[in-house]
Amino acid sequence: MPKLLVVATGNPGKLREMQTYLDSLDWELQLKPPELEIEETGDTFAANACLKASVVAQATGQWAIADDSGLQVDALDGAPGIYSARYG
16 A cells, blocks of 8 residues: 655645656655645745645644755856746
């Protein structure tokens, strides 16, 4: 019986991407609950990923995994960085 792993996203495409990385493991992946909104307050991509996974794990009582990414442009001194989704 596969173990359940909640992916801290509401995006089915990200769920499929995570599944490709973890395909060799006996885990059933599912999206986070749609009503669970997570404010990304970390100051790094890693901090935001840890925050999202922790919030989802606490809310669901299940193991959770998350990622966070964005653009870091040298000509912009690393901007937009963690603000990529809301830059401009």
